[in-house]
Each structure stands twice: as structure tokens, then as C-alpha cells.
Amino acid sequence: MSESMDSRKAAILRAVVDEYVKDAEPVGSSHLARISGIQVSSATIRNEMNILEHDGYLTQPHTSAGRIPTDKGYRYYVDTFVSESENSDVMQFRSIEEFFTKAHGALAEMFSDTSRLLTKLTNYAAVVTGPSPESKLIRSIQLISLDTKKVLLLMVDSKGVVEKKTLELSEEVDESALEMASNYLTKKFRGAPLGTLVEMESSGNLRLDNLCMESLGALRELRGEAESVYIEGAANVANAFDAVDTVRRVLATLEQHFLVVSLIRDVLSKGQKVAIGSELGIEPLAECSVVVSPYVVEGERVGSIGLVGPTRMNYPKVLAAVNLVSAGLGKRLSEG
Amino acid sequence: MSESMDSRKAAILRAVVDEYVKDAEPVGSSHLARISGIQVSSATIRNEMNILEHDGYLTQPHTSAGRIPTDKGYRYYVDTFVSESENSDVMQFRSIEEFFTKAHGALAEMFSDTSRLLTKLTNYAAVVTGPSPESKLIRSIQLISLDTKKVLLLMVDSKGVVEKKTLELSEEVDESALEMASNYLTKKFRGAPLGTLVEMESSGNLRLDNLCMESLGALRELRGEAESVYIEGAANVANAFDAVDTVRRVLATLEQHFLVVSLIRDVLSKGQKVAIGSELGIEPLAECSVVVSPYVVEGERVGSIGLVGPTRMNYPKVLAAVNLVSAGLGKRLSEG
DNA sequence: TCTGGCACTCGATAGAATAGAGTGCTAAGG
DNA sequence: CCTTAGCACTCTATTCTATCGAGTGCCAGA
Structure with a gap:
């Protein structure tokens, strides 16, 4: 060569x-x-x-x-x-600003709406991954009785995202004990990142300690649970390829969310924003490219957005869209 | 004729x-x-x-x-x-029982897992709709401070499903007021269906009344919000049809969740379990059939599961699968 | 009422012929 | 040395024709 x-x-x-x-x-x-x-x-x-x-x-x-x-x-x-800074067809993208200035509901909807926005802008499949559970800061912990020995643990993080976990207790508890434990745990761990849950010293109350122990276990499990992913516009791959079996392969791959998430992670960890065809290292996606961008909240990369389309994609436009949307999302979440 | x-x-x-x-x-x-x-x-x-x-x-x-x-x-x-009772290939369906006897996490995962199960059993696209918000019974209401004038309202229903809503308050409140209001509201409305929230008489405490009023407003909004839908296996439509533009049409339609939901509702409201091709009344789905079944929890139809495939589908098998899965889901949720 | 027989239709398949887009190479001109 | 016009060549896509055969509708006889 x-x-x-x-x-x-x-x-x-x-x-x-x-x-x-x-x-x-x-x-x-x-x-x-x-x-x-x-x-x-x-x-x-x-x-x-x-x-x-x-x-x-x-x-x-x-x-x-x-x-x-x-x-x-x-x-x-x-x-x-493809220059990063250049905004290709900025005219077309006016709607992005509009989108992000409008108030929005819960974070989950924010993500899936963002995903939908991206798919609408580009006509490819869009992926938005939420913050990884470990980095979340605990804002509040609530225990709610479901049954005599069954409790629903709610964890609200600093962004207002709710994570939940049902836990089976070793002994029966009454409402007041739950309320007490809720308050105790919230006071104790408010502001702590979910990833660094330390052991707890004894409070002196045996009953309370027990309940808190079990709750902590549930919180730790929560931390390990899968990242949230929002994939929209998968149907667009049917437009991107003529061969029906290419469509099949790609769709089947996109349905395996964990694959998509690790794909995006891989690309980002190499410091790339674009991965093309064989670079993806996933055979069924050999005819696809991926454009990704992390979004930054308060100086930290908390999640990422990505776009999956054919290698034959409009890179300038897609890169511009992904960059603008990730910037918008980050900004919107920082204000939160 | x-x-x-x-x-x-x-x-x-x-x-x-x-x-x-x-x-x-x-x-x-x-x-x-x-x-x-x-x-x-x-x-x-x-x-x-x-x-x-x-x-x-x-x-x-x-x-x-x-x-x-x-x-x-x-x-x-x-x-x-196609006899309703007959279970076609029961052998193949042993996994259903197994699936529903295993413990499961939050309801949301339960639904999406169920949807996945159905799609695996039939190789068509599966839809599970959650309980309609109105029929939910309130178990607990929590107000959690996000900002000085911003509060996250959490509503846990009798099944442990969490609904949330952020609300902007007209005046600042402190934590203790929130806690008080949470307790008050929970006590007041525990067991009440979300659909029949009556007005509240005054408690005598102006501050508290105000907070409760605003919370009630949020609850009412919650009630009106879209039903939860879980659609899995959409990629299978690529297998069901040879013509790539049929695939496009059907996929595009399936992405419009509200359309699918109202479709299922329509079929059920006619007392049908199967709708075929043109009977669906949705042009892009002219080559599809839909098989639906409500699932029953404590004697009440709270949601439904459905299956979308080509008119050329294996009706006995699909009907058996849908019936078994809906029965299993209903039973599992009744125990809950 | 059923069935064997038969002429007929029409899509699917295979070959052959043609057209045309695009190439690589060569040789002439700057 | 680089560029370009010219040309022979290659190969797909298209079109046309011929043929095959699955399947039909209909009729006449059991």
C-alpha cells in the first residue's frame, strides 16, 4: 500500500x-x-x-x-x-433548541423523548443510555409496606429518578418501623453516591439495624442492575437497507439492548465518536455505522447518546445532530 | 353469495x-x-x-x-x-409455567419480560399493556423535595407500581411540611382508586391544605397519563413478510404505541380475541392479524396482552400461547 | 353426484441477444 | 512527467422469446 x-x-x-x-x-x-x-x-x-x-x-x-x-x-x-464544530444544516435543527427549552417530566420520559427526537432528525435508529446507577447520588430512601413481610424500597436520586426494588424481610415489621427506617436511611445516606455504600455502624436499636441491613443489601443490588437504555426508530433500518435479510439481522441485533450498550461503551472508550462497519466488530452490523456522543452534566459524563445507521449515512448531518442533541441534553439536565 | x-x-x-x-x-x-x-x-x-x-x-x-x-x-x-380450551402444542409451552413461578422484580420488568416471553413462544411481535391508571388503588403517597419549590410526588399503588410526577409549588416548603403532607395524604387516600379522587375537606392547617391541593392536582394528571405499553419482538415482522416495504409499513405502525393500544382496546371492546387483516381497520396492517386477551387480577380485567403477526399465522398455537400467558400473568399478579 | 380427461391459462424459469455504463490501457500532446 | 482522448473490453441489467408445468374450468360418462 x-x-x-x-x-x-x-x-x-x-x-x-x-x-x-x-x-x-x-x-x-x-x-x-x-x-x-x-x-x-x-x-x-x-x-x-x-x-x-x-x-x-x-x-x-x-x-x-x-x-x-x-x-x-x-x-x-x-x-x-467532517468538522466537529460545523453545524451542517443548522436550519433544520432549530427544533432541537425548542425541544430542550420546553419543560419536561420525569427523566425516563426525557430520555425516550430525546431518543425520539434524534430519530426524527436523522431518520436512523437512536439510542440514549441513562446515567450509570453507580454515579447516582441518593436523595431519599423510602420503605413502603406491600405485605406483612414484603417491602418496596424506593430510592430517589438527585435528579429525581426513582429506582425500586422489592425485598422480602426475615421478620414482620409494622408501618411505624418502616417510617423510622426510611427517615434514618435517608438522613444517613443523603448525598452519597450509590456506588460507594459503606457499611453502617449500629444505631443501638436491634430492630432498626436489621431492617437497615436488609435495605442496604437491596440498594447494593440496585447498583448492579442494568443501565437504562432507550432505543427508538429501529423501524428506520427497514428504510436504510434494501435487502430484507440485512434488515432482519440488524433489527435482531438492535433488540439485544446489552449488545448496543456495550457497543457504544466500546466506541467511547476508544475516544471515538464514529465507528464504521467492520470497526464495530459485530458481524451482523457489518453494514452499519454508529455515531456516539457522551453528554455531560456538571462536568461529568453521565451517559451517552448514539445513532445507528447504514455505513452509507450522512455523516456531517448525523454528527451535527448527535453533538447538538447531546449538548442540549447535558445542559437541560444540569439545570434540572 | x-x-x-x-x-x-x-x-x-x-x-x-x-x-x-x-x-x-x-x-x-x-x-x-x-x-x-x-x-x-x-x-x-x-x-x-x-x-x-x-x-x-x-x-x-x-x-x-x-x-x-x-x-x-x-x-x-x-x-x-380453533377451540379456546385446546392447548395445541402444550409440550412446547412448559416454559410458561416455569416463567411465572419464578419470582419477579418490579411490575414494569414483569410486563416487558412477559412481552419477551410471548414473542419467544410465537415468533411474532408481542404487546403487553399495563393496568389502566384509573383502576389503580393508592397504597402510599410520598412527597420528596427536589428544590426549594420543586417536589417529586411518588404514588405507589397496591401492586407496588410506582408512578411519579414532578410538581412546581406556588410557595416554598420545608422537609417537615412535606413529610407531614405525605403522611396525611397516604392516610387519607390509602385504598382509594386513582380514578375516583374526590375533593378534600380542609384539615384546618392552611399550609398543609395548600400542599395537598397541589398534590391532588398532580395525582389527577397522573391518572390521565398514557397507559404503559411494552412491545417486544417487533424485529420479527421482518421475518414474517418477504416484501421489504410491507415490513417498513408494519414496523412504522408498531412504533406508534398509541395506535397499537387503541387497536387492542377496539378488538377487546367488540368481545373478540382475534382480528384479521382488514378487520383491523388500519390500512398498513392489512396483512396482519392480532390476537388479544385481557388478563384478570382479582376478578377484574386490568390490562391485556396481544400479538401481532401476519394474517398467515398459526392461529391455534398463537391463541393457546396468548391464553396461557394471560392466565399466567393474571394469576401471578393476583398472588403478588 | 362424483370423477377422469382434456384443453387452456398464465406465472415462472431459462437462454440468447442487446444496450450501455464503466473500466484499463495506450499513445499522443502539453 | 502529467494529462487526456480514444478504444477495446468486461460485465450487469434489460428485454425478448420459448418452454415448462402447476393448476384451473368444464364436460361427458359412471
């Missing part, structure tokens, strides 16, 4: 990606010569495309068809031509 | 449906003569099929193809041959 990407080759690669994203059809040299700003003959373009193909940026579906970008080609395109 | 459905015609119709459901291919007279228990010649079958077609039970994709059932044909099949 003699990597010598001069500016003309780059321009050609860029044009190929743009055209292919637009029309979903292999683009040929003469088409490029006509359409693009490159002022050379189709023959020259042919030569350059040949080299680009040998270097792995382009490929031909078959001899005597035009070229389409490879994953590597998309990667170069994204790294080189 | 000379409706004279003798038993032989019925047997032929039944065989056509069975074969078509199995192979997804138009079934011809000679095939039936060979395969089925009907001991007449293909010519006779042809004559009967001709009549069945004229009566609207069968149709031909084109001249000189076999017959496939119409919606009317499926309807007759379901009404006549």
Missing part, C-alpha cells in the same frame, strides 16, 4: 462518498468529472480511483461498475472532512 | 388454511387430494374450491395458481376450528 493521499485524491474520495451517500449507486469517473468541482478529465479521475482502490479506500461491486467507498474510505472521509 | 357451508367445504377450507400457514404457498386441488384426509378426487375439490372462492373464503393470486385464504376465510377458520 503506497499511501500517498494528495489533495486531489482526497477530493475525489470525498466526492465519491458524497455522491454515494446521496444516490446509493456506485459512482463512475465520468459522473464525477461532470458533477464535482474537480477540473480534470474522467480519464485522470479513473487513474486516481484506481489507486484509491488499490490503497483500500474504494471498491467495485463488480468490474465495470462505478466505485463505492470501503469502511476505510468512510473512515478517511469522517476524519478528514 | 349463496352461503352453504357444508362440512366438506369446511374441511377443505380448513386444509387450505393449514397448508398455506405451513408453506406460505398457494395450495392447489391435487395437493389437497393427496395430503388431506378428504377422500374425494381433485376434481371435486376443484369444484368446491370454486364455490368457496365465489363465496369469498378463498382467492387466487392469479389464474392457474392455487388458492389462498381471504380474511373471511381465516375468520371462518378461527371461529370454527
Whole structure:
């Protein structure tokens, strides 16, 4: 591979990606010569495309068809031509601001609404993951009796998100004991992150200690439970691909939420915002790309939003949308 | 339409449906003569099929193809041959029992797990709707401070389901006032159905009255909020249809949860368990059938489960699955 | 009333022919 | 040395034709 990407080759690669994203059809040299700003003959373009193909940026579906970008080609395109700051079609995105200035209800709805917004903006499948349970700060703990020996534990965090857990007690308790324990636990742990629940020293009251112990166990379990995920617009993958079995594969994969979550985590942990086709490392998603962005609340990355579409996606637009939405979400949550 | 459905015609119709459901291919007279228990010649079958077609039970994709059932044909099949009580392939369904005897967490997970179970059993898209908010019995009301003038209201119902609502107060309150109001409201309304919240007489304490008033408002809003819906296995529609645009249409429709909910409600309100193709009255779902069943907790229908698949679905199996799962869910929730 | 026989219809499949988009290569011109 | 016009070549997509065969409707005879 003699990597010598001069500016003309780059321009050609860029044009190929743009055209292919637009029309979903292999683009040929003469088409490029006509359409693009490159002022050379189709023959020259042919030569350059040949080299680009040998270097792995382009490929031909078959001899005597035009070229389409490879994953590597998309990667170069994204790294080189898609500026993070530029807001592509800002006009179209006015609705984002509007969306986030409107008041919103519970956090869960906020996330699923955000997911819906993203899917509407981009016409691809959108994913929003909520804050990881460990980082949550406890605001209030309530024990509510469901049965003589069965209690519902409610934990409200600093953002107003409610987590719940039913727990079976070893002995019967009455309402007043529950109320007492609720107050005690809330006072004790208010402001503590769910992730760092220490042991509790004895309060002197055996009955109370017992109840608190069991509640603490439930809280620890809560912490380990799966992150919340909101996936919307999965139906759009049916629009993104013609082959019905590609649609099947991708949809089936998207239904496995944990897979999607770890996918997004992986991409972010590599410091990337975009992962393309084979880079995802998930065979059924070989024809997909993922664009992700963490959102930041009070200086901390608490969750992320992502977008799953075909490798042949409008990267500038999608990146802009994802960035704007993640910024909006972070800001909105910071005000909270 | 000379409706004279003798038993032989019925047997032929039944065989056509069975074969078509199995192979997804138009079934011809000679095939039936060979395969089925009907001991007449293909010519006779042809004559009967001709009549069945004229009566609207069968149709031909084109001249000189076999017959496939119409919606009317499926309807007759379901009404006549699918016995409610019979449990088709009970062997396969052993997992249902197992599923419902295992303990389960919060109700929300219960519903989405149930939805997943149904989709796994049938390979179609499953819908579970939670209890309608109005019928819920209040068990506990908690007010938790989020900000000086912002409060999170939690309502736990008799099943341990938590509903929440943020409310903006007209004046500042302190923690002790919130605690007092929580206790007051809980005592006052424990056991009352959310649907019948009456006005409250004054308690004598102006501060408290005010807070309770605002809380009541929030509770009333809660009541009006959308039913919870859990749809799983939507990806299966990609398996059910070959035409990619049918897949698109159906998926897009399933994403509109309110549509699905009202669809299920409509079917149930007509006292039906099965709605077929055009009977649904939703154009994009013209090639789909829906099988629904309410589930009963303590003698009351509190929600429903449903299944969306192609008109060409295995009705006996699906009906058995839906019935068993709804029974299981109802029983499980009654114990709760 | 049923059934075997038969002519007929029409989609599906396979081949052959054609058109055309696009390529790689070569040779001439700057 | 780089560019470009020209050209032969390749290969898909399209169209057309011919053929096959599954399935039908109808009729005449048991």
C-alpha cells in the first residue's frame, strides 16, 4: 500500500462518498468529472480511483461498475472532512433548541423523548443510555409496606429518578418501623453516591439495624442492575437497507439492548465518536455505522447518546445532530 | 353469495388454511387430494374450491395458481376450528409455567419480560399493556423535595407500581411540611382508586391544605397519563413478510404505541380475541392479524396482552400461547 | 353426484441477444 | 512527467422469446 493521499485524491474520495451517500449507486469517473468541482478529465479521475482502490479506500461491486467507498474510505472521509464544530444544516435543527427549552417530566420520559427526537432528525435508529446507577447520588430512601413481610424500597436520586426494588424481610415489621427506617436511611445516606455504600455502624436499636441491613443489601443490588437504555426508530433500518435479510439481522441485533450498550461503551472508550462497519466488530452490523456522543452534566459524563445507521449515512448531518442533541441534553439536565 | 357451508367445504377450507400457514404457498386441488384426509378426487375439490372462492373464503393470486385464504376465510377458520380450551402444542409451552413461578422484580420488568416471553413462544411481535391508571388503588403517597419549590410526588399503588410526577409549588416548603403532607395524604387516600379522587375537606392547617391541593392536582394528571405499553419482538415482522416495504409499513405502525393500544382496546371492546387483516381497520396492517386477551387480577380485567403477526399465522398455537400467558400473568399478579 | 380427461391459462424459469455504463490501457500532446 | 482522448473490453441489467408445468374450468360418462 503506497499511501500517498494528495489533495486531489482526497477530493475525489470525498466526492465519491458524497455522491454515494446521496444516490446509493456506485459512482463512475465520468459522473464525477461532470458533477464535482474537480477540473480534470474522467480519464485522470479513473487513474486516481484506481489507486484509491488499490490503497483500500474504494471498491467495485463488480468490474465495470462505478466505485463505492470501503469502511476505510468512510473512515478517511469522517476524519478528514467532517468538522466537529460545523453545524451542517443548522436550519433544520432549530427544533432541537425548542425541544430542550420546553419543560419536561420525569427523566425516563426525557430520555425516550430525546431518543425520539434524534430519530426524527436523522431518520436512523437512536439510542440514549441513562446515567450509570453507580454515579447516582441518593436523595431519599423510602420503605413502603406491600405485605406483612414484603417491602418496596424506593430510592430517589438527585435528579429525581426513582429506582425500586422489592425485598422480602426475615421478620414482620409494622408501618411505624418502616417510617423510622426510611427517615434514618435517608438522613444517613443523603448525598452519597450509590456506588460507594459503606457499611453502617449500629444505631443501638436491634430492630432498626436489621431492617437497615436488609435495605442496604437491596440498594447494593440496585447498583448492579442494568443501565437504562432507550432505543427508538429501529423501524428506520427497514428504510436504510434494501435487502430484507440485512434488515432482519440488524433489527435482531438492535433488540439485544446489552449488545448496543456495550457497543457504544466500546466506541467511547476508544475516544471515538464514529465507528464504521467492520470497526464495530459485530458481524451482523457489518453494514452499519454508529455515531456516539457522551453528554455531560456538571462536568461529568453521565451517559451517552448514539445513532445507528447504514455505513452509507450522512455523516456531517448525523454528527451535527448527535453533538447538538447531546449538548442540549447535558445542559437541560444540569439545570434540572 | 349463496352461503352453504357444508362440512366438506369446511374441511377443505380448513386444509387450505393449514397448508398455506405451513408453506406460505398457494395450495392447489391435487395437493389437497393427496395430503388431506378428504377422500374425494381433485376434481371435486376443484369444484368446491370454486364455490368457496365465489363465496369469498378463498382467492387466487392469479389464474392457474392455487388458492389462498381471504380474511373471511381465516375468520371462518378461527371461529370454527380453533377451540379456546385446546392447548395445541402444550409440550412446547412448559416454559410458561416455569416463567411465572419464578419470582419477579418490579411490575414494569414483569410486563416487558412477559412481552419477551410471548414473542419467544410465537415468533411474532408481542404487546403487553399495563393496568389502566384509573383502576389503580393508592397504597402510599410520598412527597420528596427536589428544590426549594420543586417536589417529586411518588404514588405507589397496591401492586407496588410506582408512578411519579414532578410538581412546581406556588410557595416554598420545608422537609417537615412535606413529610407531614405525605403522611396525611397516604392516610387519607390509602385504598382509594386513582380514578375516583374526590375533593378534600380542609384539615384546618392552611399550609398543609395548600400542599395537598397541589398534590391532588398532580395525582389527577397522573391518572390521565398514557397507559404503559411494552412491545417486544417487533424485529420479527421482518421475518414474517418477504416484501421489504410491507415490513417498513408494519414496523412504522408498531412504533406508534398509541395506535397499537387503541387497536387492542377496539378488538377487546367488540368481545373478540382475534382480528384479521382488514378487520383491523388500519390500512398498513392489512396483512396482519392480532390476537388479544385481557388478563384478570382479582376478578377484574386490568390490562391485556396481544400479538401481532401476519394474517398467515398459526392461529391455534398463537391463541393457546396468548391464553396461557394471560392466565399466567393474571394469576401471578393476583398472588403478588 | 362424483370423477377422469382434456384443453387452456398464465406465472415462472431459462437462454440468447442487446444496450450501455464503466473500466484499463495506450499513445499522443502539453 | 502529467494529462487526456480514444478504444477495446468486461460485465450487469434489460428485454425478448420459448418452454415448462402447476393448476384451473368444464364436460361427458359412471
